[in-house]
Amino acid sequence: MLILSCASKLQLLETLLKRNLPQTVAVYGAVVNINRGNPVGHEVIVDSWPDCKAVLTRPRTEADTDNTDLYKNIYAAFYWDLDVYRRLLLDTDAVNWKQTFRLYGYQNGIYDVSKDAAATKKIHLTATPHFTYLNPNPDKMPQRQLDPSFTISTLKSSHVDILNETWHHGGNEQSRRYLDNMVKCFPNICILDSNGHPISWGITDPIGAQIHGYTLPSHRQRGYLAIVLRALSMKSHVAGCPVYGHTAMNNVQMQRLLEYMGFQRLSELCHLCIHSSV
Ligand SMILES: CC(C)(COP(=O)(O)OP(=O)(O)OC[C@H]1O[C@@H](n2cnc3c(N)ncnc32)[C@H](O)[C@@H]1OP(=O)(O)O)[C@@H](O)C(=O)NCCC(=O)NCCS
Incomplete structure (x- = not known):
């Protein structure tokens, strides 16, 4: 070895x-x-x-x-x-x-x-x-307009509590520390509402995978995660990282969205x- x-x-x-x-x-x-x-x-x-x-x-x-x-x-x-x-x-x-x-x-x-x-x-x-879904051509992802009172931004340590509360795998001190570290070290994107609060986001991890794609329930079905995914994927792509992520096999909604965004599901x-x- x-x-x-x-x-x-x-x-x-x-x-x-x-x-x-x-x-x-x-x-x-x-x-x-x-x-x-x-x-x-x-x-x-x-x-x-x-x-x-x-x-x-x-x-x-x-x-x-x-x-x-x-x-x-x-x-x-x-x-x-x-x-x-x-x-x-x-x-x-x-x-x-x-x-x-x-x-x-x-x-x-x-x-x-x-x-x-x-x-x-x-x-x-x-x-x-x-x-696993991989996107070899993130520049071809469909583009959507963002509501002008909202802005595309990046996450900060002050947003980590809400990330941790909403993450399916989160809710404890280790997950909080981990998310904080991911936000500081790797590409991420969020959409902020007119008060500067994040309503939708995606982050990446040490193996370059997109994780914790999330939209607050009251803001779903308006194309926000589609906007986040495009911006985050372009960021990873420009940095030379593969553009990919994993989804639970029963998360049909996320799978539909990824396919709409041009991601390809790996056969393995x-x-x-x-x-x-x-
Ligand atoms: C899955 C989740 C992130 C989606 O967030 P969202 O902001 O509602 O997603 P969007 O509005 O961008 O996309 C949702 C729908 O719009 C469709 N859509 C997005 N952009 C579109 C466009 N330009 N034209 C047509 N349809 C579009 C998507 O295909 C999807 O349709 P469907 O629900 O009928 O399948 C959200 O439901 C969530 O936070 N769920 C809990 C956490 C979770 O499961 N995360 C994924 C972990 S892998």
Whole structure:
């Protein structure tokens, strides 16, 4: 196992992962963010270099690492050779199994290896399949006019309480800290009403995915999230990030909106594997 820290090797890896889109999209998004300043301190693990057969991105271990923090502890994986990936996970220190963490991958083998790891290492695994939507041409997204009393803006720390209260996965102190960090570190967009309060927003995460697309209930069905998605996607695209996100398989409304906006659903499901030692 190698930690890839050389800038030119990371650049080469980015190119290689880009060539293997869409299956690489989560690791690709993480590597792009690492190569553009690495604001949340992630690192890349490969089995070998230059002929790598498995790639894993993870948060660097730091003195203040909180092993219980499911939000902060986010991994992404891709393999060209499943046996190599299995050995990387099971036989090396690539993963801190004492942590509660979430792992994103689009290959069935990623889920299989997570299942094996859970059995061998006697840890819990919850795996939830999601649809993944990718938009290769965000500049072709339909454009809508915004009510002139509203403005497009970016989120601030003072908006984090409402983000945390409304997020399906939020509502606790760890999620609040995580959202605050995302707002400070990665592209986001919101629409402010005439009083300067956010009514619709979208943010991005360490693997470059769009998360927490939301419109306040009293403002829904007026095209606000469509406006947010276009602006956020253009921002990610200009920064060289892939434009994509995951949706729950029963969230038909969001799926319809993404399809209307020109996103394409990947044929592979996203395996979101949540491991915890407790
Ligand atoms: C899903 C959600 C974000 C949508 O926000 P919204 O601001 O109401 O979305 P929009 O008004 O931009 O789009 C909603 C509808 O308008 C349609 N639409 C948007 N722009 C359009 C346009 N220019 N022309 C025609 N239809 C359009 C969409 O297809 C959609 O139609 P449908 O509801 O009949 O499928 C909102 O319902 C919400 O916050 N839900 C809870 C959180 C959630 O599920 N988030 C997604 C997590 S992945």
